[in-house]
Amino acid sequence: DAKTTQPNSMESNEEEPVHLPCNHSTISGTDYIHWYRQLPSQGPEYVIHGLTSNVNNRMASLAIAEDRKSSTLILHRATLRDAAVYYCIRTGGGTSYGKLTFGQGTILTVHP
Amino acid sequence: DTEVTQTPKHLVMGMTNKKSLKCEQHMGHRAMYWYKQKAKKPPELMFVYSYEKLSINESVPSRFSPECPNSSLLNLHLHALQPEDSALYLCASSPFDRGFFSPLHFGNGTRLTVT
Numbered sequence: 001d002a003k004t005t006q007p008n009s010m011e012s013n014e015e016e017p018v019h020l021p022c023n024h025s026t027i028s029g030t031d032y033i034h035w036y037r038q039l040p041s042q043g044p045e046y047v048i049h050g051l052t053s054n055v056n057n058r059m060a061s062l063a064i065a066e067d068r069k070s071s072t073l074i075l076h077r078a079t080l081r082d083a084a085v086y087y088c089i090r091t092g093g094g095t096s097y098g099k100l101t102f103g104q105g106t107i108l109t110v111h112p
Numbered sequence: 113d114t115e116v117t118q119t120p121k122h123l124v125m126g127m128t129n130k131k132s133l134k135c136e137q138h139m140g141h142r143a144m145y146w147y148k149q150k151a152k153k154p155p156e157l158m159f160v161y162s163y164e165k166l167s168i169n170e171s172v173p174s175r176f177s178p179e180c181p182n183s184s185l186l187n188l189h190l191h192a193l194q195p196e197d198s199a200l201y202l203c204a205s206s207p208f209d210r211g212f213f214s215p216l217h218f219g220n221g222t223r224l225t226v227t
Contacts, residue, residue: 032213043202043218091213098168102154
C-alpha cells in the first residue's frame with residue numbers, strides 16, 4: 001500500500017514549468033517523501049526527497065505543505081526528455097521500514 | 113548509462129529451465145534490491161539485502177531465489193517459473209549511509225519471458 005495519491009496523467013508544453021501534485025494525508029512524522037521517475041525502457045531514476053522543508057536540486061524542486069499532507073514536485077522548465085512516469089513515494093518506519101513502495105504514478109506528457 | 117549493470121538484458125526461458133539474473137554495482141553501496149515490473153504497472157518490491165544479508169522478502173514464491181555473494185553482486189535464481197512471471201526484473205542499490213532512506217540507483221532491468 002503506497003499510501004500516496006497522484007493524478008493519472010498530466011500534460012505540459014516544452015520550456016514551461018510543471019507542478020506535479022501528490023497527496024499523502026496519512027503521513028507520519030518520520031516519513032520521508034521521495035520522487036522517482038521512469039523514462040520509457042529504463043529503470044526508475046531518483047529525482048528528489050524531503051522530510052519537512054522545501055528542497056532543491058539540479059533536477060527539480062520539492063515543495064512540502066506545512067501540514068505535510070501533500071507535496072508538489074516542480075520541474076522549472078520542462079523538456080521533451082522529462083516525459084516519464086513520476087512516482088511519489090512515502091518511506092518510513094514500522095512495518096514499511098526499508099520498503100520503497102511505488103504507487104501508480106503520474107504519466108507526464110511534454111508537448112513541443 | 114546506469115551504474116547498476118544487469119545481465120542479460122533479455123531472457124527467454126521454458127517453465128522447466130533454471131536460469132539466473134545478475135546485477136552488479138561498483139559504487140560501494142551496501143544495500144541491494146530486486147523489483148518486478150509488469151507492463152504498464154509500477155515496480156513491486158521483491159527482496160532487499162543490506163550488508164549482504166537478506167533484510168526483506170515480500171512473500172515471494174520460492175521459485176525465485178535471491179543470492180548476494182558479495183557487496184557488489186546480486187543474483188536472482190529462477191526455477192520452474194510460470195508464464196505469469198514474465199516481467200521486467202529491476203535491480204537497485206543504495207549507499208545505505210542514511211539507512212533505508214538513501215536514494216536508490218536502478219539498473220535498466222532484465223526483460224524475462226517465460227514460455
